[in-house]
Amino acid sequence: MRLSVYCLIGLLLVALSSLAHAELPAPVLRALQAEGLGADALSVYVQRVDQPAPLLAHQADIALNPASTMKLVTTYAGLELLGPAYRWRTEIYHDGVLKQGVLTGNLILKGYGDPSMRVEDLWRMLSRLRQQGVQRIDGDLLLDSSYFASTNAGPAAFDGEPYRAYNATPAALVMDLKATGIQLQADAVTQQVLLRAEPDPNSPGMTALTLTNQLKLVRSACGDWKTRLAYDVNVRSDASNARAVELVLRGDYALDCGEKWLDLSFFDEASHGYFLFRQLWQQLGGSFGGKLRVGLMPERAVKLLVNESVTLAEVVRDINKFSNNLMARQLLLTLAAEQIATPGTEANGARAVLLWLRSKGLEFPELVIENGAGLSRVERISSQHLASLLLAAYASPVMPELMSSLPILAVDGTLRKRQKDSAAYGRAHLKTGSLSNVRSIAGYVLDAKGRRWVVVCISNHAKAQQTRGAQDVLIDWLYSQP
Incomplete structure (x- = not known):
């Protein structure tokens, strides 16, 4: 009986405490x-x-x-x-023969989920590869993202905006957050809106991104400038197996806006990585004419180098x-x-x-x-x-x-x-x-x-x-x- 009374008193005190703070x-x-x-x-x-x-x-x-x-x-x-x-790893392997600066076989990038990998990190990795004596790659680029499973939901699942950077889907090998920044610059002299992509995925002999400018420069307050823009993304697969993109920008852009950036994610992670690799490898003086391949790294692959992320x-x-x-x-x-x-x-x-x-x-x-x-x-x-x-x-x-x-x-x-x-x-x-x-x-x-x-x-x-x-x-x- 006494225990029951104490229990009731305790419950009452809890209830009163809840009310006091409600x-x-x-x-x-x-x-x-x-x-x-x-x-x-x-x-x-x-x-x-x-x-x-x-x-x-x-x-x-x-x-x-x-x-x-x-x-x-x-x-x-x-x-x-x-x-x-904790740091994430990104590794480079080959599955062929490396002799006198020529790799006869595929170059392999294997990712372990680094969220912070930037184009600068890829440049440093490829620069180290060049310092090891690799000059020409007679094979393809194989990207291994098997450390993560594919997500069930695509980039359009949340709000029907599949190309907005905040909707980019995860993968074990991601560069620059899968994002491409589009710079919009109002030019009062030419009365045009100038467009530029950063990072630019294009390289000599390969157009990964085409910017089609249908924007109109207007004299008005900048305001909520994104609501006055519209865009279409046209995707095509090229001979390299990668996914090239045409971005068509339409709408009004105010002179008062000056310079603005629109972050979009229209490349899949494999195509994005392939285009950036081609561009950087050519900049570093390397030779590569291979295609994009996505799959598992062969067991016989030889490790060339490892990159570690920030903490x-x-x-x-x-x-x-x-x-x-x-x-x-x-x-x-x-x-x-x-x-x-x-x-x-x-x-x-x-x-x-x-x-x-x-x-x-x-x-x-x-x-x-x-x-x-x-x-x-x-x-x-x-x-x-x-x-x-x-x-x-x-x-x-x-x-x-x-x-x-x-x-x-x-x-x-x-x-x-x-x-x-x-x-x-x-x-x-x-x-x-x-x-x-x-x-x-x-x-x-x-x-x-x-x-x-x-x-x-x-x-x-x-x-x-x-x-x-x-x-x-x-x-x-x-x-x-x-």
């Missing part, structure tokens, strides 16, 4: 009401890192789409499971500061391959994260990980559990790497232009997330008295984009805690 702060509620929204538009969890209970828990146990704040889960898992000093800590910084989707997806697949099995799959990446959470005593039954980047309609986590993750991270040896990877309020990354006049300027490390009907922010705030707080705020609402002001007010309110 109401949104008045300034936050007023900011919502100014947008015609109610308290139900937000899920919020706030807790000081050195306290056992939250200051605020409002609708905090609801499973919600976190958008890009899901990257916090992926990057924290990566830092703990792989270590901040995982540096990659995590790019993922979180700039919300890089492809890098986050590459990291999840790396976790799958390193922790579960090869080839790495998204399902095994999610499994690796769940097993890691369980090993830390963190049970998140509502957690759904599709690709680890938040570029998803199905990923789910509650604000309470995302906060629990951040609290655990604060006590982790990798806390410095994770926190320093987050955008600093009003200073850098995706928060560079946000809350410039806030008293919390420079005192919050926060990851943002934004999708259609989703707006989120999560991370750490250092208040005016030097106390550190974890804050998570998620909106899944038809007017989610209109909750940004309330989220800003929440950060200011937290900074000013008595």
Whole structure:
């Protein structure tokens, strides 16, 4: 009987505690009401890192789409499971005979998922190859991406925009994030819009990219310039087995815009790598006339050299500061391959994260990980559990790497232009997330008295984009805690 009474008292205290922390702060509620929204538009969890209970828990146990704040889960898992000093490898082999500078056989590039590989890295690798005496390749270029499995969803699956760089799909051998930057330059003298690709995939004797310019230069304010553009991508396979592209740009471009960049991903990873290889190899004085091949490296292949990436800590910084989707997806697949099995799959990446959470005593039954980047309609986590993750991270040896990877309020990354006049300027490390009907922010705030707080705020609402002001007010309110 006495035990039952104690249990009832305990339950009552828990219930009262929940009620005490359930109401949104008045300034936050007023900011919502100014947008015609109610308290139900937000899920919020706030807790000081050195306290056992939250200051605020409002609708905090609801499973919600976190958008890009899901990257916090992926990057924290990566830092703990792989270590901040982890590096990815990219290897070059041959399967023939190398004699007097002539390779009779195929040159092979094998990737292990490096998310950070740039055209400069490929140039250095090929330069080392030339220094080893290789001048002519009498064979094909074989690209081996077998370390990762192909993803189930194509680049158009998320929002029907298959050529936007944020939709680029992961692969074990990716260069320059599979992206091509298109420079648009308004020329007042010629009254034209000048176009240029960077990196330029074209090389003597091979046109990988054709830019067809149907843009009209107009005199108006620049504004949201991308909405005034349209483009078509025409794809053809050439004699090399690679996929060449014609990009047709149409619409109006304002003189006031000056120079702008449009990042697109219209090459598959194999074609992209092949075109860049041909261009760089010719620049280095090498000779190559072979085709593109995609497949497994033969067992008899001879290793020529290995390139190592920047550290995982540096990659995590790019993922979180700039919300890089492809890098986050590459990291999840790396976790799958390193922790579960090869080839790495998204399902095994999610499994690796769940097993890691369980090993830390963190049970998140509502957690759904599709690709680890938040570029998803199905990923789910509650604000309470995302906060629990951040609290655990604060006590982790990798806390410095994770926190320093987050955008600093009003200073850098995706928060560079946000809350410039806030008293919390420079005192919050926060990851943002934004999708259609989703707006989120999560991370750490250092208040005016030097106390550190974890804050998570998620909106899944038809007017989610209109909750940004309330989220800003929440950060200011937290900074000013008595």
